[in-house]
Amino acid sequence: xxxxxxxxxxxxxxxxxxxxxxxxxxxxxxxxxxxxxxxxxxxxxxxxxxxxxxxxxxxxxxxxxxxxxxxxxxxxxxxxxxxxxxxxxxxxxxxxxxxxxxxxxxxxxxxxxxxxxxxxxxxxxxxxxxxxxxxxxxxxxxxxxxxxxxxxxxxxxxxxxxxxxxxxxxxxxxxxxxxxxxxxxxxxxxxxxxxxxxxxxxxxxxxxxxxxxxxxxxxxxxxxxxxxxxxxxxxxxxxxxxxxxxxxxxxxxxxxxxxxxxxxxxxxxxxxxxxxxxxxxxxxxxxxxxxxxxxxxxxxxxxxxxxxxxxxxxxxxxxxxxxxxxxxxxxx
Amino acid sequence: xxxxxxxxxxxxxxxxxxxxxxxxxxxxxxxxxxxxxxxxxxxxxxxxxxxxxxxxxxxxxxxxxxxxxxxxxxxxxxxxxxxxxxxxxxxxxxxxxxxxxxxxxxxxxxxxxxxxxxxxxxxxxxxxxxxxxxxxxxxxxxxxxxxxxxxxxxxxxxxxxxxxxxxxxxxxxxxxxxxxxxxxxxxxxxxxxxxxxxxxxxxxxxxxxxxxxxxxxxxxxxxxxxxxxxxxxxxxxxxxxxxxxxxxxxxxxxxxxx
Amino acid sequence: xxxxxxxxxxxxxxxxxxxxxxxxxxxxxxxxxxxxxxxxxxxxxxxxxxxxxxxxxxxxxxxxxxxxxxxxxxxxxxxxxxxxxxxxxxxxxxxxxxxxxxxxxxxxxxxxxxxxxxxxxxxxxxxxxxxxxxxxxxxxxxxxxxxxxxxxxxxxxxxxxxxxxxxxxxxxxxxxxxxxxxxxxxxxxxxxxxxxxxxxxxxxxxxxxxxxxxxxxxxxxxxxxxxxxxxxxxxxxxxxxxxxxxxxxxxxxxxxxxxxxxxxxxxxxxxxxxxxxxxxxxxxxxxxxxxxxxxxxxxxxxxxxxxxxxxxxxxxxxxxxxxxxxxx
Numbered sequence: 001x002x003x004x005x006x007x008x009x010x011x012x013x014x015x016x017x018x019x020x021x022x023x024x025x026x027x028x029x030x031x032x033x034x035x036x037x038x039x040x041x042x043x044x045x046x047x048x049x050x051x052x053x054x055x056x057x058x059x060x061x062x063x064x065x066x067x068x069x070x071x072x073x074x075x076x077x078x079x080x081x082x083x084x085x086x087x088x089x090x091x092x093x094x095x096x097x098x099x100x101x102x103x104x105x106x107x108x109x110x111x112x113x114x115x116x117x118x119x120x121x122x123x124x125x126x127x128x129x130x131x132x133x134x135x136x137x138x139x140x141x142x143x144x145x146x147x148x149x150x151x152x153x154x155x156x157x158x159x160x161x162x163x164x165x166x167x168x169x170x171x172x173x174x175x176x177x178x179x180x181x182x183x184x185x186x187x188x189x190x191x192x193x194x195x196x197x198x199x200x201x202x203x204x205x206x207x208x209x210x211x212x213x214x215x216x217x218x219x220x221x222x223x224x225x226x227x228x229x230x231x232x233x234x235x236x237x238x239x240x241x242x243x244x245x246x247x248x249x250x251x252x253x254x255x256x257x258x259x260x261x262x263x264x265x266x267x268x269x270x271x272x273x274x275x276x277x278x279x280x281x282x283x284x285x286x287x288x289x290x291x292x293x294x295x296x297x298x299x300x301x302x303x304x305x306x307x308x309x310x311x312x313x314x315x316x317x318x319x320x321x322x323x324x325x326x327x328x329x330x331x332x
Numbered sequence: 333x334x335x336x337x338x339x340x341x342x343x344x345x346x347x348x349x350x351x352x353x354x355x356x357x358x359x360x361x362x363x364x365x366x367x368x369x370x371x372x373x374x375x376x377x378x379x380x381x382x383x384x385x386x387x388x389x390x391x392x393x394x395x396x397x398x399x400x401x402x403x404x405x406x407x408x409x410x411x412x413x414x415x416x417x418x419x420x421x422x423x424x425x426x427x428x429x430x431x432x433x434x435x436x437x438x439x440x441x442x443x444x445x446x447x448x449x450x451x452x453x454x455x456x457x458x459x460x461x462x463x464x465x466x467x468x469x470x471x472x473x474x475x476x477x478x479x480x481x482x483x484x485x486x487x488x489x490x491x492x493x494x495x496x497x498x499x500x501x502x503x504x505x506x507x508x509x510x511x512x513x514x515x516x517x518x519x520x521x522x523x524x525x526x527x528x529x530x531x532x533x534x535x536x537x538x539x540x541x542x543x544x545x546x547x548x549x550x551x552x553x554x555x556x557x558x559x560x561x562x563x564x565x566x567x568x569x570x571x572x573x574x575x576x577x578x579x580x581x582x583x584x585x586x587x588x589x590x
Numbered sequence: 591x592x593x594x595x596x597x598x599x600x601x602x603x604x605x606x607x608x609x610x611x612x613x614x615x616x617x618x619x620x621x622x623x624x625x626x627x628x629x630x631x632x633x634x635x636x637x638x639x640x641x642x643x644x645x646x647x648x649x650x651x652x653x654x655x656x657x658x659x660x661x662x663x664x665x666x667x668x669x670x671x672x673x674x675x676x677x678x679x680x681x682x683x684x685x686x687x688x689x690x691x692x693x694x695x696x697x698x699x700x701x702x703x704x705x706x707x708x709x710x711x712x713x714x715x716x717x718x719x720x721x722x723x724x725x726x727x728x729x730x731x732x733x734x735x736x737x738x739x740x741x742x743x744x745x746x747x748x749x750x751x752x753x754x755x756x757x758x759x760x761x762x763x764x765x766x767x768x769x770x771x772x773x774x775x776x777x778x779x780x781x782x783x784x785x786x787x788x789x790x791x792x793x794x795x796x797x798x799x800x801x802x803x804x805x806x807x808x809x810x811x812x813x814x815x816x817x818x819x820x821x822x823x824x825x826x827x828x829x830x831x832x833x834x835x836x837x838x839x840x841x842x843x844x845x846x847x848x849x850x851x852x853x854x855x856x857x858x859x860x861x862x863x864x865x866x867x868x869x870x871x872x873x874x875x876x877x878x879x880x881x882x883x884x885x886x887x888x889x890x891x892x893x894x895x896x897x898x899x900x901x902x903x904x905x906x907x908x909x910x911x912x913x914x915x916x917x918x
Binding site: 229 | 617619620637638641642647649773884888889
């Protein structure tokens with residue numbers, strides 16, 4: 001009863017702006033190829049993707065957020081989001097779902113004017129749209145997708161200018177780095193990327209990680225064209241990577257990996273080149289923070305040419321640039 | 333020595349199941365080297381009595397001595413040397429060969445894996461029971477009668493001193509009935525003690541040496557002065573109209589119509 | 591005659607298959623040729639090749655063999671003691687119980703993984719058994735029914751453990767519930783070899799007794815066997831072997847059901863003959879299946895997928911082709 005009433009209510013409300021398109025209406029096409037038109041920039045956004053939420057905070061549109069992913073409360077990034085938003089710190093911001101499970105009823109009850117959700121959550125999207133709520137579906141395969149995402153968010157929140165300036169800043173950072181390490185002339189290092197799930201879980205050529213490795217002037221050991229792939233141990237020995245880079249891992253340290261007897265003949269182990277990316281928040285590959293991870297990779301691969309790069313300074317610079325005043329607090 | 337007089341002595345035996353009394357204060361001796369039949373109406377507790385003696389059911393009260401050994405003190409292995417038991421129904425799940433089924437009769441002698449001597453014993457047992465020709469067949473594919481003969485062969489392989497048989501002829505056609513009963517007679521003549529629950533009093537009278545009757549949760553032996561096949565006596569056991577007809581010095585029992 | 595030859599082949603098979611498996615794998619360095627060269631001359635890659643063979647392939651081969659063998663041998667013994675040809679450690683819920691125990695121990699480290707897997711495996715079996723038991727009687731159908739329910743309960747509990755302990759839930763749930771051998775190493779092998787050996791050895795010792803027990807309790811008692819005691823010993827041994835297998839390789843569903851039936855098609859139902867073959871062929875067959883999985887794809891797919899996709903059609907073929915007496 002209640003549901004059908006509210007859906008009737010929202011759909012009737014939506015039909016108004018379609019007929020009279022005002023100058024303040026905004027329009028983007030999401031990653032599904034679906035066109036989204038809002039009468040005004042969104043004021044009540046439910047964002048069920050942690051990385052996308054980060055993007056909205058970078059745009060300083062936190063007051064337009066009314067719902068977030070439950071992952072924000074549960075995962076290691078909670079401390080940082082608590083700094084960015086008092087409501088998260090006090091746990092008052094509703095979390096009606098995550099990448100896996102979505103409570104449609106809670107979402108409808110929040111009366112959002114936009115829901116941001118992974119494009120792969122097709123069933124949830126269908127249900128939300130049935131209630132007349134516009135949905136922006138996200139699917140990130142590359143750095144360009146990250147740029148597109150923030151660009152669209154700029155439009156949807158009415159903060160295009162800030163979005164463009166942040167994108168430009170990020171592009172610059174990458175270009176600068178690549179000229180520092182003289183990308184044309186170096187002998188490319190071979191990086192094996194290890195996800196938290198285990199030694200044999202890596203990123204294939206169609207992943208953002210792959211792009212990250214290439215941006216750092218290195219090449220990915222894994223040549224399988226998949227996003228996330230479980231490989232056979234002997235492939236790892238075959239590839240003989242120069243460096244093993246671990247995604248943030250609460251279970252195993254680089255020392256643990258270096259001790260594994262079956263991979264002792266790998267160069268990365270022989271020359272003690274196993275590293276772990278610091279925190280998920282800092283290295284979030286699906287946000288404009290990705291240059292930080294790229295720089296870190298470059299520093300591990302090419303210590304000589306990146307000598308001038310101080311990761312601590314880089315961190316501070318980046319956080320302040322991307323998150324403004326609050327970024328200052330994040331550096332502490 | 334006690335076992336010279338009695339193969340089995342039962343004193344003050346009572347058994348109840350789920351609160352209802354099935355055997356009430358039984359006292360009976362079973363003679364060695366004889367073919368003893370236990371008769372009585374359906375549901376009179378014949379099978380229960382046999383299972384208690386075989387150690388498959390545990391009585392609440394009373395003492396059973398088997399060849400002088402108190403039944404309570406016997407473990408399964410010791411008991412298997414004294415008594416063997418043939419179940420009324422046996423449902424096999426796995427299609428074991430007849431040979432394998434008979435060989436399991438030797439379990440009491442086998443520590444973990446059967447030896448050559450055990451195989452010889454079961455070969456001889458199959459031969460004696462007349463099922464040697466079936467030895468490579470699947471037990472599950474045999475007829476009820478054939479299965480019964482195989483289980484008897486299994487008992488012979490076990491070679492205990494006393495056989496306890498629960499309705500050994502029930503599933504058999506008439507020629508197999510005579511085959512089984514003749515075999516039992518032969519075993520008794522070789523010194524075996526056999527106690528069998530019988531459904532059919534006529535077969536019992538034709539072949540038996542001693543007869544026990546179950547009635548009202550009690551067990552009775554036909555009185556010295558009366559023959560077991562005496563009509564008056566049988567009328568106290570079986571209800572309804574029956575009459576015995578003299579046959580071969582004994583008698584056959586038939587339903588009698590007014 | 592024909593059977594006897596197949597019988598013999600099954601006994602000899604493990605050795606050549608294990609040896610051949612050492613030469614099979616996705617590596618482009620450790621190929622058949624390069625391994626052969628190893629015996630002739632020392633090349634730059636010889637250390638790497640040795641490492642691939644002895645630190646990667648050998649532990650995986652041995653682990654696959656042990657896991658396959660122990661699942662099959664416990665499946666066969668469980669079928670005999672429950673007098674139920676439709677069951678195995680998976681259907682009884684034992685595997686799910688063990689997987690839950692192992693995952694719980696991995697997440698919260700309150701007990702050694704193997705021990706926890708064993709305890710919860712045993713608990714699951716007991717639960718299935720006593721749920722199915724009515725008037726001292728356990729029917730074939732009710733045992734399967736209660737096993738499926740218990741299995742469901744423990745799979746749900748496993749999912750909860752993964753949900754709370756692992757940020758990458760789905761992946762690890764798949765590894766637990768579809769089996770995995772790619773993480774095999776000497777450490778895993780060492781942790782499982784003793785419990786599996788004990789369990790397999792006990793079942794092997796009791797192999798002929800299984801025939802007696804399979805005839806029924808009364809039929810066992812009256813020929814001198816204490817069925818309760820023997821069944822408990824065998825059940826503990828089977829639980830030890832299969833829960834250890836689950837603790838290192840996850841749940842490889844229905845493998846323990848399939849292999850004993852395949853073996854019966856060769857040996858007949860006599861457990862004295864079939865128990866050793868269950869271990870040998872169970873190990874060899876899983877190894878062959880894993881060899882396939884290691885050659886046909888460049889990435890790892892849970893082994894349970896292959897046991898089903900390769901094992902099941904083979905099983906169906908055998909079932910159609912041979913008659914072992916289930917029809918009557």
